[in-house]
């Protein structure tokens with residue numbers, strides 16, 4: 001094997017080791033005890049000091065061999081060097097065989113696309129900022145071409161060795177047309193960027209190198225905040241409209257107008273806000289996007305509707321559950337309550353969860369704990385309500401389940417059948433008590449288990 005091949009395979013092995021996991025059937029599993037990731041996030045061998053690992057006997061032993069060894073040499077070694085919590089909680093499946101999981105995908109199935117995204121270097125990730133479901137593809141493609149200096153503007157064509165005489169259409173006193181001039185330095189561009197400076201916080205005067213300044217500006221904000229989305233959309237929309245307007249000026253002899261470009265851009269952004277249901281739009285943006293009061297009302301539209309908690313049908317009890325998750329700190333909690341026919345509490349819980357990575361996981365754990373509470377209290381024929389639409393869809397097989405939730409959901413399904421329970425969705429307004437219990441955990445984690 002040549003050196004390059006060996007490197008390739010070493011790299012492949014490293015990626016596979018880092019991203020795979022095994023959900024084991026039980027202690028009879030044939031997964032490798034030291035090499036496979038069956039508990040925690042790395043193989044157990046990573047916890048051993050180098051000198052112990054190199055002299056270790058039987059590195060290839062399986063989980064079954066490790067657990068059935070009468071001398072329990074491997075287990076003793078693991079207990080000595082690895083964190084104990086790895087052995088108290090690991091994913092097991094009800095299946096009669098181990099399940100191999102590819103972590104980067106949601107369903108745990110291997111895909112070459114996921115490998116590609118792992119291999120994508122940091123440098124390429126700057127492009128990600130140009131693409132989003134709410135940004136029209138034609139805008140993204142144009143900005144991509146602007147950054148690559150691949151828009152057929154006079155200056156760019158000349159750089160490719162084609163001699164031509166250039167005169168811009170964007171200034172009353174014409175200049176040579178270059179990308180920087182047309183989009184950022186021309187009379188029209190300066191007028192547009194000046195007028196929108198209070199919204200975009202963008203200074204056209206600082207623009208010296210398109211490739212660097214443009215991506216820096218687009219990437220300078222938290223991409224999912226509403227204000228950042230609006231800035232990104234409007235900025236890209238303006239560039240698109242300048243380009244369209246320039247083409248109409250050159251090929252159809254229509255004059256360029258800064259006011260017209262701004263109006264068309266804001267119109268497009270307003271349509272995006274409505275179609276993609278942007279929430280909590282800042283007041284200065286509402287003022288800019290809304291030319292008349294009807295549009296303003298539409299953007300602000302929060303039609304009030306009465307939502308209340310309904311008592312369950314007679315002979316049944318209701319369990320309301322909710323999960324809470326803070327992505328910034330990773331803290332999570334779940335709460336649930338079973339009220340009687342009059343709405344008085346029969347039993348309730350609030351639990352803290354650790355090591356979660358999504359609110360859906362917190363919702364699922366809260367449901368599991370709520371059902372367990374019903375089992376302990378001898379409550380059956382219960383109606384379970386959650387405000388997680390995704391969880392209900394997964395439980396009713398309308399949506400695929402994430403691999404890391406499989407075990408929790410199997411548990412819920414089994415207990416639901418025992419309890420003859422039904423699961424349904426309720427608006428958050430009717431799930432306030434469970435919501436408060438779950439959030440209580442985030443504020444006072446030391447008070448709950």
Ligand SMILES: [Zn+2]
Nearest residue numbers: 168170171186
């Ligand atoms: Zn010009």
